[in-house]
Amino acid sequence: MLVPSLVDGLLLGFVYGIAAMGLSLIWGVMNVINLSHGPIIALGMFGVYLVFNAIGLNPYLTLVLVAVMGLLLGILIYWVAVHRVINAPHLSTLLATFSVNMIIVGIGTAVFTTSPRNVDFTLGSITLGPITLPWTRILAALAAGVVTVLLYLFLYRTPPGKAIRAVTDNRAAAELMGIPTNWMLALSFGLGTMLAAISGGLIATFFPFTILAGGSYELKSFVICVLGGLGNPLGALIGGLLLGALEGIIPAFMETSWVPVLEFILFVLILLVRPQGLLGSKT
Amino acid sequence: MSKQLKSPGLWLSLAIVVAFGLWPALAGNKAYARETTFTILKAVALASSLNILLGYTGYVSFGHIVFFGLGGYVGFYLMEVHGLHLAVAVLAGGLSAALLAFLLGKAILRLRGAYFALATIGVNEAVRAFIKNFDPFGGPIGMTLNFQVYKAYGGPDRALWIAYIATALLTLVIVLVSFLVKTSRFGLGLMAIRENEDAAEVMGVVAPNAKTWAYVLSALFPGMIGVLFFFKNGNIEPGDAFVLHQSIEAIVMVMLGGQGTVLGPILGAAAYQRLRGLLLVSPLFKNIQLAVAGVLLLIIVLFVPAGVIGWLRGRFPRLRRVLE
Numbered sequence: 001m002l003v004p005s006l007v008d009g010l011l012l013g014f015v016y017g018i019a020a021m022g023l024s025l026i027w028g029v030m031n032v033i034n035l036s037h038g039p040i041i042a043l044g045m046f047g048v049y050l051v052f053n054a055i056g057l058n059p060y061l062t063l064v065l066v067a068v069m070g071l072l073l074g075i076l077i078y079w080v081a082v083h084r085v086i087n088a089p090h091l092s093t094l095l096a097t098f099s100v101n102m103i104i105v106g107i108g109t110a111v112f113t114t115s116p117r118n119v120d121f122t123l124g125s126i127t128l129g130p131i132t133l134p135w136t137r138i139l140a141a142l143a144a145g146v147v148t149v150l151l152y153l154f155l156y157r158t159p160p161g162k163a164i165r166a167v168t169d170n171r172a173a174a175e176l177m178g179i180p181t182n183w184m185l186a187l188s189f190g191l192g193t194m195l196a197a198i199s200g201g202l203i204a205t206f207f208p209f210t211i212l213a214g215g216s217y218e219l220k221s222f223v224i225c226v227l228g229g230l231g232n233p234l235g236a237l238i239g240g241l242l243l244g245a246l247e248g249i250i251p252a253f254m255e256t257s258w259v260p261v262l263e264f265i266l267f268v269l270i271l272l273v274r275p276q277g278l279l280g281s282k283t
Numbered sequence: 284m285s286k287q288l289k290s291p292g293l294w295l296s297l298a299i300v301v302a303f304g305l306w307p308a309l310a311g312n313k314a315y316a317r318e319t320t321f322t323i324l325k326a327v328a329l330a331s332s333l334n335i336l337l338g339y340t341g342y343v344s345f346g347h348i349v350f351f352g353l354g355g356y357v358g359f360y361l362m363e364v365h366g367l368h369l370a371v372a373v374l375a376g377g378l379s380a381a382l383l384a385f386l387l388g389k390a391i392l393r394l395r396g397a398y399f400a401l402a403t404i405g406v407n408e409a410v411r412a413f414i415k416n417f418d419p420f421g422g423p424i425g426m427t428l429n430f431q432v433y434k435a436y437g438g439p440d441r442a443l444w445i446a447y448i449a450t451a452l453l454t455l456v457i458v459l460v461s462f463l464v465k466t467s468r469f470g471l472g473l474m475a476i477r478e479n480e481d482a483a484e485v486m487g488v489v490a491p492n493a494k495t496w497a498y499v500l501s502a503l504f505p506g507m508i509g510v511l512f513f514f515k516n517g518n519i520e521p522g523d524a525f526v527l528h529q530s531i532e533a534i535v536m537v538m539l540g541g542q543g544t545v546l547g548p549i550l551g552a553a554a555y556q557r558l559r560g561l562l563l564v565s566p567l568f569k570n571i572q573l574a575v576a577g578v579l580l581l582i583i584v585l586f587v588p589a590g591v592i593g594w595l596r597g598r599f600p601r602l603r604r605v606l607e
Binding site: 080084085088089098100104219223226257260265268271 | 337341343345390391393394396397398400401402404405406408409412413415416423527531534535538570571572573574575576577578580581584585588
């Protein structure tokens with residue numbers, strides 16, 4: 001009983017992890033908590049859903065399209081809503097990104113209504129001893145792993161990735177070295193939303209969803225970021241695995257409805273005791 | 284104190300709340316006007332309470348609705364299960380919200396900026412998730428007020444009026460308290476914390492205590508309003524009591540009117556609720572009222588961060604005497 005649900009939770013943890021990685025990347029680069037994260041996760045779900053229903057394209061191929069759209073949307077959001085208040089107090093960026101949240105949810109509710117959808121796509125399942133796993137879960141975890149590796153290669157091996165890290169370390173110095181810092185901020189915001197959209201697209205292959213579904217994954221992303229240390233993308237992945245493991249283990253001991261109680265209590269406690277996260281990060 | 288009470292700014296703010304409160308007595312369709320005004324007064328009360336923490340002290344509480352919900356639950360429980368009177372329930376609801384704020388305050392007010400905002404979201408979600416599992420409060424289904432309870436207040440119709448009048452009076456008290464805090468030595472300390480917490484401490488403001496009391500004060504009234512709201516509503520459930528969205532709407536109201544002013548949250552709350560009402564009944568905007576509100580918020584944040592009253596005070600210094 002415990003082992004299957006633990007494995008299940010860990011696989012989910014990878015997907016939670018890349019959503020949180022997006023949030024963490026944005027925080028790390030520009031100290032902005034992106035409160036429009038949830039609706040973008042939901043848009044990723046709808047992206048896969050719409051393309052799959054319209055032309056029946058394989059969801060995993062659609063993800064590439066969803067990723068590009070997520071990147072462009074993020075760059076747009078940065079220039080419209082965030083850029084003007086990037087140096088203002090936290091309240092301004094929190095509210096600016098939250099207003100984007102309201103706009104997306106408002107339009108999304110009008111267009112898609114709030115009735116639940118699901119992507120009618122299965123790949124069967126595999127049985128290993130006591131464990132039966134649907135292939136969609138395994139592929140989602142693999143895809144999340146690939147995305148993580150690509151992100152790290154981008155940040156550490158390519159010029160724009162190095163520029164983003166320079167901006168993270170010291171924005172003024174990066175500007176003096178001739179790096180177009182504003183575009184790097186826009187690009188990092190785009191990468192953050194891209195990760196959110198991809199995770200949404202992956203979740204859509206195995207869970208039903210509505211346009212409001214992003215909210216709960218956004219809250220999970222907060223918990224994960226705090227577990228792994230805000231601003232530390234790799235920490236976010238590990239935090240995601242931790243949260244997934246918790247979600248797998250807790251139901252073995254008490255009712256499933258207690259899971260969010262423990263999650264949020266843990267969240268507040270970690271914020272209080274170790275605001276830099278369990279894994280720590282440069283502050 | 285007597286000098287404070289001579290300020291025209293205070294009387295203008297109070298007069299506006301009184302005008303709202305008396306509106307149903309003058310309107311043609313009294314019950315309809317009462318319901319509309321009730322939502323406005325509730326919004327004014329929540330926004331003005333939040334302003335004590337957000338506007339004066341500069342701490343952004345994203346989960347402030349937790350006090351409204353918790354107060355509502357405690358008061359509701361006392362009325363429904365123990366048959367206590369509404370007045371006692373209101374007091375108990377307010378005190379339990381204040382107690383939660385006091386216990387939390389010492390801990391989470393150590394966090395600054397975005398970390399504090401995140402922690403308040405976490406607290407709201409934790410309490411909501413807990414109440415969903417807490418059987419004495421009805422778990423996920425919540426509680427419904429027995430119809431007999433209203434009999435003690437002279438029938439449901441009179442009970443609704445009592446709840447309304449109590450809310451109006453409470454809102455007046457909140458505005459008065461908001462003004463008194465702002466013009467007091469305590470308020471000066473809070474504003475010093477807002478501008479620069481370290482410098483304030485050097486100047487002798489005991490920041491942890493001042494912040495905690497500001498937090499307690501801004502939690503007390505939402506707890507009381509919560510009891511009145513759910514008494515009027517007749518039932519309470521976790522999904523209605525801890526809506527994260529309402530927390531943020533309250534922040535929008537404060538921002539719209541002008542954070543850190545007494546009049547700002549009153550006008551901001553009234554304008555926001557009015558706008559929301561208009562959008563909800565308009566055939567064109569009914570479905571996307573949330574998006575319209577979002578665009579409005581974005582415009583305020585980007586271009587008028589001081590809010591309407593803040594902008595007027597900056598633009599026309601002479602108005603500062605009147606627009607407190």
